[in-house]
Amino acid sequence: MNLETRLIEAFRINSFQEKALEKLGLETVRDLLYHFPRYYSDAAEVASIANLVPGQTAVIFGEISNLKTKKAWKRKIPMAEARVADDTGSTKIVWFHQAYLAKMIAEGSFVRVEGKYSEKGFSNPKIESAPNLFSQSSTYSLYPVYAESRGITSNWIYHAIKKVLSKVPFDTDPIPEEILNRYKLPNLKTALIYIHTPKSKEHAEIARKRFAFQEIFFIQLEKQRIKHELHTQNAFKIDKSYSDISLFLKRFPFEATEAQKKAIEAILNDFRKGFPMSRLLEGDVGSGKTLVAAATCYAATSARMQSAFMAPTEILAKQHFESFIKYFSHLPIQIALITGSGCFKFPSKVNPSGFTNISRSQLLKWVANGEIAIVIGTHALIQKSVKFKNLALAIVDEQHRFGIKQRQKLVTNHQTIPHLLSMTATPIPRTLALTLYGDLDLTLLDEMPAGRKKIITEVVTNNRRQTAYNKIRDELKTGRQLYVICPRIDEPDPSKELSVQAKSVKKEAARLKKEVFPEYEIGVLHSKMKPAEKDKIMQDFKEHKIDILVSTSVVEVGVNVENATLIIIEGAERFGLAQLHQLRGRVLRGTHQPFCFVFSENNSAKTLERLRALTEAKNGFELAEFDLQSRGAGALAGTKQWGISDLAMEAIKNLKMVEAARHEAQKIIEQGSTLSGYPERKIHFE
Numbered sequence: 117m118n119l120e121t122r123l124i125e126a127f128r129i130n131s132f133q134e135k136a137l138e139k140l141g142l143e144t145v146r147d148l149l150y151h152f153p154r155y156y157s158d159a160a161e162v163a164s165i166a167n168l169v170p171g172q173t174a175v176i177f178g179e180i181s182n183l184k185t186k187k188a189w190k191r192k193i194p195m196a197e198a199r200v201a202d203d204t205g206s207t208k209i210v211w212f213h214q215a216y217l218a219k220m221i222a223e224g225s226f227v228r229v230e231g232k233y234s235e236k237g238f239s240n241p242k243i244e245s246a247p248n249l250f251s252q253s254s255t256y257s258l259y260p261v262y263a264e265s266r267g268i269t270s271n272w273i274y275h276a277i278k279k280v281l282s283k284v285p286f287d288t289d290p291i292p293e294e295i296l297n298r299y300k301l302p303n304l305k306t307a308l309i310y311i312h313t314p315k316s317k318e319h320a321e322i323a324r325k326r327f328a329f330q331e332i333f334f335i336q337l338e339k340q341r342i343k344h345e346l347h348t349q350n351a352f353k354i355d356k357s358y359s360d361i362s363l364f365l366k367r368f369p370f371e372a373t374e375a376q377k378k379a380i381e382a383i384l385n386d387f388r389k390g391f392p393m394s395r396l397l398e399g400d401v402g403s404g405k406t407l408v409a410a411a412t413c414y415a416a417t418s419a420r421m422q423s424a425f426m427a428p429t430e431i432l433a434k435q436h437f438e439s440f441i442k443y444f445s446h447l448p449i450q451i452a453l454i455t456g457s458g459c460f461k462f463p464s465k466v467n468p469s470g471f472t473n474i475s476r477s478q479l480l481k482w483v484a485n486g487e488i489a490i491v492i493g494t495h496a497l498i499q500k501s502v503k504f505k506n507l508a509l510a511i512v513d514e515q516h517r518f519g520i521k522q523r524q525k526l527v528t529n530h531q532t533i534p535h536l537l538s539m540t541a542t543p544i545p546r547t548l549a550l551t552l553y554g555d556l557d558l559t560l561l562d563e564m565p566a567g568r569k570k571i572i573t574e575v576v577t578n579n580r581r582q583t584a585y586n587k588i589r590d591e592l593k594t595g596r597q598l599y600v601i602c603p604r605i606d607e608p609d610p611s612k613e614l615s616v617q618a619k620s621v622k623k624e625a626a627r628l629k630k631e632v633f634p635e636y637e638i639g640v641l642h643s644k645m646k647p648a649e650k651d652k653i654m655q656d657f658k659e660h661k662i663d664i665l666v667s668t669s670v671v672e673v674g675v676n677v678e679n680a681t682l683i684i685i686e687g688a689e690r691f692g693l694a695q696l697h698q699l700r701g702r703v704l705r706g707t708h709q710p711f712c713f714v715f716s717e718n719n720s721a722k723t724l725e726r727l728r729a730l731t732e733a734k735n736g737f738e739l740a741e742f743d744l745q746s747r748g749a750g751a752l753a754g755t756k757q758w759g760i761s762d763l764a765m766e767a768i769k770n771l772k773m774v775e776a777a778r779h780e781a782q783k784i785i786e787q788g789s790t791l792s793g794y795p796e797r798k799i800h801f802e
Contacts, residue, residue, distance in 0.1 A: 119146040166204035178202040185215040245523035255422040301326040328767030336781035339554030352508035354387035356415040356675030375563035393535035399561030401701025417489040421508035425492040455495035531534045543736030573712040597680040600666040603687040620688040623667040636663035643670045678706030684785030688714040694740040
């Protein structure tokens with residue numbers, strides 16, 4: 117048996133269990149060993165059999181007897197049963213689907229039993245040999261509990277892991293010995309023993325620390341390898357300074373902030389290096405990322421190079437197209453828009469101050485021969501038919517909305533790799549950004565343009581809901597518009613015990629129309645609608661055909677609806693603070709005073725205290741850090757899509773660990789980036 121041995125070869129597994137293992141993502145011995153406990157049961161008190169209470173979970177020690185296997189009378193399920201006795205009495209034990217346990221425990225041996233007790237005895241408890249009847253030391257104080265699936269119990273996993281731990285050789289460790297010594301981390305075999313069979317909480321903690329470091333270390337190795345390889349590639353050199361584009365920036369209706377100036381200078385410095393830039397620009401909604409994008413496009417066009425700007429939706433792409441026309445209309449350059457539903461070009465021969473609809477084939481010819489300087493579009497930009505003559509700069513807006521392969525397509529299908537500027541309004545804690553985007557240089561826009569009005573945010577409890585509606589009605593009467601964000605699309609199924617009980621878009625829209633704002637036009641937006649439907653609703657909202665838009669959190673990032681200055685967020689306790697901050701940023705688009713009403717269904721002091729951080733924090737980054745520390749990484753929007761385990765996400769809280777893993781990975785890559793000594797690991801963390 118070795119780490120690559122398949123579990124169906126290592127154990128007697130029926131088809132039912134095989135499907136359960138597949139559902140858990142467990143195929144090999146390696147997968148099993150990296151299936152870490154979700155938590156540990158700490159049984160401080162051991163009960164005597166005479167004092168057992170039906171319905172309660174208990175731990176007993178005793179002598180086992182009458183071990184036998186059989187099949188259940190009705191369903192013919194394989195099962196095992198036995199009796200366990202101590203000085204005060206005896207009770208029955210039954211294991212369904214685990215008949216093998218009767219063969220793993222010797223008749224007459226002392227055992228430790230843990231499980232829920234009923235009047236009939238214990239059903240499917242954890243059981244293991246104990247040295248003697250009074251063995252109640254710390255050796256038996258911590259017991260791992262694993263993620264399980266129907267057919268494979270946590271107990272089965274525990275015994276299977278104990279079996280393979282004693283048989284699998286561990287000749288090599290994926291982390292170099294000098295790194296383990298430097299950070300006082302246990303080697304692989306010790307860490308696996310500590311995490312699965314800890315004798316103390318300290319053992320479990322040091323093992324989890326080692327595996328968290330390991331995962332972050334391997335992510336950093338891959339990110340640093342990508343960064344190193346990128347630095348060996350050639351890119352277009354654009355030798356422009358900030359003074360070269362200062363006249364262009366003066367045409368904007370507001371002066372660039374210091375943060376914007378620093379971001380532009382950093383990008384212009386990258387343009388001069390000769391290898392492709394790969395930079396992530398993070399900034400709150402309204403911080404002016406589009407100004408930075410326009411300035412860098414101007415630098416490229418003034419050097420007679422092309423730029424591409426990719427947005428996640430047609431409505432956003434069209435909005436950027438219209439904005440860029442305003443920014444560049446005084447210059448003799450051509451701008452194009454390519455989406456799935458059509459192509460447009462500015463300027464139009466018929467109307468020099470406007471744009472015109474043109475055929476896709478004609479536009480692609482002009483892009484290919486370099487006549488079009490700036491091309492804006494959706495996913496349509498990365499189709500094979502779209503070819504550039506000299507694409508020097510690729511910009512991806514709301515980069516988290518695109519897959520890694522989609523982002524790569526924009527820059528890799530060219531003879532000379534273009535510079536890449538990714539932009540996001542999602543606030544990400546520094547440690548998470550250093551891990552996820554280790555291959556990118558990070559730039560923060562942590563300053564708002566002068567004149568932006570601060571959003572007045574109010575946390576509203578149920579008894580103050582009507583007061584909030586009255587304030588909103590006063591604003592609607594002046595001609596303003598309102599967003600209402602709900603956690604669900606449809607009402608929860610009452611027959612499902614664990615369904616999320618929260619306000620739904622459809623029912624809330626109907627209630628608002630009937631009971632609260634009958635005089636106003638109300639629209640609905642959610643993720644189950646087709647893209648064309650969503651675009652139509654957003655366009656109607658922009659044109660003020662709709663007064664109130666009831667939506668899930670899908671409401672388009674970055675869409676400018678300057679007249680929408682009000683937002684209600686229902687069930688706010690279900691969102692992370694950074695996500696709430698992003699949602700309220702929808703009303704930070706115009707010159708009117710914006711308002712955000714945060715409605716909570718949970719009025720506990722802890723919940724209200726967390727939500728009130730929205731009224732105090734200076735920016736989204738501060739809120740993201742607060743959420744990371746107070747609720748854990750799972751509270752951050754979209755953590756699952758990042759492909760990081762819960763264990764490593766908790767480690768993200770530790771800046772020193774992230775920086776150490778990054779530092780060690782950088783050193784290894786500098787010595788040689790082939791990673792031949794560091795094979796990729798298929799690891800499952802639970």
